[in-house]
Amino acid sequence: MKIKLYNSLSKTIEEFEPISDNTVRMYSCGPTVYNYAHIGNMRAFLMADLLQRVLRVVGKYDLQWVMNITDIDDKTIRDSRIGSEAWLPEMGEQTESAIDNLKMLTEFYFDSFTEDISSLGIDVEDFYALPAATDYIEEMQTLIKQIIQNGYAYIASGSIYFDVAKWRQSDTYGKLFKIDFDNFKSGTRIDTDEYEREHVSDFVLWKAPKEGEPQWDFEIDGSNYPGRPGWHIECSAMEYELLGLPFDIHTGGVDLKFPHHEDEIAQSKAGYGCEPTNYWVHNDFLEVEGEKMSKSAGNFFTLRDLIKKSLDPLDIRFAMLSAHYRTKYNFTHDGISAARKARMRIQEYIYDLMDDSNSGKNAFDVAKLRDSVFGELGNDMHTPKALANLFVFMNENKAMEADLESKNEMLAFLNELNHIFAIWQFEQRPTTEKLIPSEITKLAEARLQAKKDKNWALADELRAKIIDAGYLIKDSKDAFEIEINS
RNA sequence: GGUGACGUGGCCGAGUGGCUAGGCUGCGGUCUGCAAAACCGCCUACGGAGGUUCGACUCCUCUCGUCACCUCCA
Numbered sequence: 001m002k003i004k005l006y007n008s009l010s011k012t013i014e015e016f017e018p019i020s021d022n023t024v025r026m027y028s029c030g031p032t033v034y035n036y037a038h039i040g041n042m043r044a045f046l047m048a049d050l051l052q053r054v055l056r057v058v059g060k061y062d063l064q065w066v067m068n069i070t071d072i073d074d075k076t077i078r079d080s081r082i083g084s085e086a087w088l089p090e091m092g093e094q095t096e097s098a099i100d101n102l103k104m105l106t107e108f109y110f111d112s113f114t115e116d117i118s119s120l121g122i123d124v125e126d127f128y129a130l131p132a133a134t135d136y137i138e139e140m141q142t143l144i145k146q147i148i149q150n151g152y153a154y155i156a157s158g159s160i161y162f163d164v165a166k167w168r169q170s171d172t173y174g175k176l177f178k179i180d181f182d183n184f185k186s187g188t189r190i191d192t193d194e195y196e197r198e199h200v201s202d203f204v205l206w207k208a209p210k211e212g213e214p215q216w217d218f219e220i221d222g223s224n225y226p227g228r229p230g231w232h233i234e235c236s237a238m239e240y241e242l243l244g245l246p247f248d249i250h251t252g253g254v255d256l257k258f259p260h261h262e263d264e265i266a267q268s269k270a271g272y273g274c275e276p277t278n279y280w281v282h283n284d285f286l287e288v289e290g291e292k293m294s295k296s297a298g299n300f301f302t303l304r305d306l307i308k309k310s311l312d313p314l315d316i317r318f319a320m321l322s323a324h325y326r327t328k329y330n331f332t333h334d335g336i337s338a339a340r341k342a343r344m345r346i347q348e349y350i351y352d353l354m355d356d357s358n359s360g361k362n363a364f365d366v367a368k369l370r371d372s373v374f375g376e377l378g379n380d381m382h383t384p385k386a387l388a389n390l391f392v393f394m395n396e397n398k399a400m401e402a403d404l405e406s407k408n409e410m411l412a413f414l415n416e417l418n419h420i421f422a423i424w425q426f427e428q429r430p431t432t433e434k435l436i437p438s439e440i441t442k443l444a445e446a447r448l449q450a451k452k453d454k455n456w457a458l459a460d461e462l463r464a465k466i467i468d469a470g471y472l473i474k475d476s477k478d479a480f481e482i483e484i485n486s
Numbered sequence: 487g488g489u490g491a492c493g494u495g496g497c498c499g500a501g502u503g504g505c506u507a508g509g510c511u512g513c514g515g516u517c518u519g520c521a522a523a524a525c526c527g528c529c530u531a532c533g534g535a536g537g538u539u540c541g542a543c544u545c546c547u548c549u550c551g552u553c554a555c556c557u558c559c560a
């Protein structure tokens with residue numbers, strides 16, 4: 001099935017055409033590993049995951065999916081400094097080497113990152129590579145030299161800057177983001193700390209070192225310019241090395257359009273002579289209870305915070321996937337519990353389908369359902385509509401009413417769909433007996449007896465105890481079922 | 487100041503010039519000793535004011551409001 005995608009370059013939905021027939025090459029801006037990732041970051045990673053799964057399952061493409069790991073920037077440097085308050089004992093003993101310290105800190109948070117995304121249902125096996133920036137210093141230097149040689153960068157005070165004014169003479173600067181050139185001060189160099197509002201400026205490719213910072217030698221024409229890479233250059237270099245240019249799709253959050261992605265385009269073209277990618281796909285932000293979430297505002301949750309509050313990460317995954325990726329998603333606790341119930345409803349439907357003892361006579365038109373659901377997923381990843389179609393079908397076609405063949409077709413389809421959503425179990429409905437403490441079961445048995453004796457007062461009292469203990473009791477004729485109250 | 491987005495029923499969240507998604511909650515019913523669960527049914531919204539139109543939530547103008555990016559941030 002063909003896939004349609006909204007391309008930030010054209011600002012329209014386009015039919016996706018891969019560069020090579022079967023393998024799609026995709027690059028996603030990943031985390032800066034200086035802390036535990038928050039759920040806003042998670043939305044971006046989930047969106048990339050959704051896209052790569054839709055490409056695989058609906059589009060039937062093979063994928064090479066790369067997500068970069070930013071391990072060198074102001075924050076990783078700050079937090080790995082000797083004496084840093086952000087240093088945790090679990091990271092090990094700090095050494096004299098700034099680079100070693102940086103690596104220890106970032107590897108610690110890299111591990112937490114892979115744990116977090118795994119719990120959210122992102123399969124680390126799906127990545128072609130998760131490259132760390134500091135493993136590509138040489139490649140970045142090669143690119144920078146090339147940009148200098150092509151005349152679009154200059155050295156000043158030991159740092160190397162991209163010359164935006166010069167670049168504008170040969171190409172557009174502002175492909176993703178309209179830039180207010182009236183307020184554009186060309187030729188102004190910046191060191192992020194001293195950036196003035198309302199002025200776009202030349203951006204740094206290579207930063208001269210400061211005392212105690214990690215630094216790498218950089219030899220240009222016999223002179224050494226020790227320092228470290230600027231923010232944008234890692235993506236350009238790693239894309240070139242790992243995927244080759246141009247590749248198919250680049251993903252990231254909307255906030256990265258400018259300056260990060262704009263600069264990435266300029267750098268890659270100025271150095272390699274080629275823009276990085278054909279399709280730019282940007283997800284919108286997540287808000288919390290209607291408020292913008294940001295690190296600086298301090299109103300953010302990490303995934304770990306939420307798991308500690310007993311939220312199931314798969315409910316978070318489903319909640320986020322149930323909003324369109326290009327709209328703002330309002331993260332609320334009510335929203336998560338609604339998502340959980342909706343998810344469980346589908347899970348119950350699957351359990352019913354797997355229950356061979358209880359089949360009906362109706363033939364389901366699974367092929368039509370599949371077309372409508374996959375059609376929506378392939379239409380710029382329209383998960384809300386895809387899910388709506390599924391729910392309408394479920395309302396009209398009860399699992400227990402399906403004949404055996406329809407049950408199997410439905411299961412095959414839902415299993416396929418689960419290669420995208422990755423939130424359901426395909427096994428027999430689990431017996432809860434093992435999970436329920438025996439004292440609770442005993443209370444329930446006593447209650448059943450009380451019911452038989454028509455001792456309603458006792459029965460109600462026992463039920464209250466069971467509920468207080470955190471369990472739900474579901475009655476049927478002469479029997480009961482206990483569930484953990486979630 | 488520049489650029490852009492958005493305002494949909496109790497909440498979340500789609501969408502279209504007329505046929506008025508979906509989920510969750512709530513309410514009514516069936517069931518039940520009573521509940522819960524399940525099943526059935528109900529609740530019909532589009533910030534405001536104009537305009538275009540046979541007809542607008544959907545197009546246009548104005549207006550109010552919210553937000554994002556332009557500075558590290560998914």
